[in-house]
Amino acid sequence: MHPLSIRAVIDDFELAPIKRAIVFDPSDKEKGQLITPQIEDRSFSPYRKFTYTLPGAGTVTQFVSNRQINSRPDGPDDIFQQLQEVDLGLRRYPLSAAKVGGTLNAQFAVNYGMPYDFVVDVDSRAFSEACDPILRVLGRLTWATDKAVEAEGEGGTAQKPNELLALGYFEDMNINYHDDGESTLGPTIASLSLGSKAVKTLRMKYKYYYGLTKNTKNVLDPKADPVLEGCAGREWRLKLKQELTNGSIAEKDYKEEWKKRQKEWAGGRRLGDPPVCIITELHHGDMVVMNGEGVQKYYEHAVALEKGGGSKLRFALTARHVIKEKLGNKSMGQAWKGDFKLTPGQTYDGK
Known part of the structure; x- marks a missing residue:
């Protein structure tokens, strides 16, 4: 494909130097289930920081970018262009749980560092094989991971990301509801959005929202039912x-x-999908950090790409900490791929 410029996939409004995100009035009855974030403009300037608290589960933190950040040398604008000019190894893979054999996942994917298996078995490449833009992305997500965990003020330190999954996709290649709760992962997951705008939604999982299993309708064991706020x-x-x-x-x-x-x-009503409790717009350059084991255990999230224009392109780059000791024998031999050391030019200072 021919590389697309950043101006071809986002509109002029998104290029403006303003700081933006979605904030709903909690008194709006139609949006009454939505969580209102805590907004901070100074501590992480020029980023605007939004923190959504999920009681009993963890937090979702969004570092909202802007033109000042995106246009810096080797920043999001440059990375978006550079990722299209190198062979990242992006490809679509067969879905492991597909009802129809040979069905491929909707996005083009490649994994770097520690092996990470989810609904598809994606090939993992060592960080030594990664191009400079990928490692600069890892530097940004390491910074975001550290700052989001530090901001919670519990004295803990974040587990450094040692894996990075890169997804590339176009219109109608949305990411449906899922969690990143694999047993091999640490509690913190950070992602960087590049290119077209997307909307991320988060909701409580059916069994925790209703206290029932979805198919058999069995009542949850009270020890396994946290009765979360908002259920x-x-x-x-x-x-x-x-x-x-x-x-x-x-x-x-x-x-x-x-x-x-x-x-x-219930009053005779059919139990539908749980309501969305967080909606965020993911703009070019924005980073989102989900922190806390309960976020993946009790909640699920989806991402829908903005439609229109026929040239919408987005990269979603997500970094996690894969726990080596929890890997199976099959993946243990690939653990060396998680070894890396960022150069000074690949680390990030939040500017």
Whole structure:
């Protein structure tokens, strides 16, 4: 394909030096389930920092970029162009759980560093094989990971990313709801958006929102049901769980009363998909960090690419920490691919 300039895939408004993101009025009844972020303009300037807190689970932090950041030498504008001019190894892979054999995943993908298996078995390349723009992206995401974890003020330090998954895709190649909760991963996941605007949505998983398994409709084990803030019927679910904990009711009676209360709450309505609780616009140069094991355990997210124009192109580059000790025998031999050392020109200082 012929390389596309950044101005061919985003409009003039997105090139402006303003700082932007989605913020909804929590009093809006149609948007009542949405979480309002904490906004910070100074500590990470020229970025604007949005922090969404998911009680009992973790945080989603967005570093909102702008023209000042994007236009710097070796910044997002340059990286977007450079990624189109080198052979990254992007390709589509067969879906492991596809109902129709040979079905390919929607995006073009390549993995660098530690092996990372999700719904597709993507080839992993060593960081020594990665081009300079990929390593500069890793430097940016390492900075974002550190700053997001430090900002939570719990005294912890982030596990450094040792894997980077690059996705490239066009219109109608959206990423459906999923989580990044593989057992081999650390609790922090950071991503950089380049090119066309996309919208990311996050919602609670069905079984935690309703307290029921989706297919069998079995009541969750109370020990496995956190009754998270924002879930359906939270007040009566908490009350029943407390009664079970203090011995007021037996487990059998708990389940019977639970189903009775749930039926009354539903009022004969069909249980649909859980409502979206976070909506963010991912613009060119923006970075998003999801931190906390509960974010991937209890929630799922999707990304939809902006439509229109026929020339929409987006790169989504995501860095994680793969825990070597949790790799299976098949992947252990590839663990050396996670070894790397960024040069001073590939590290990032937030400017």
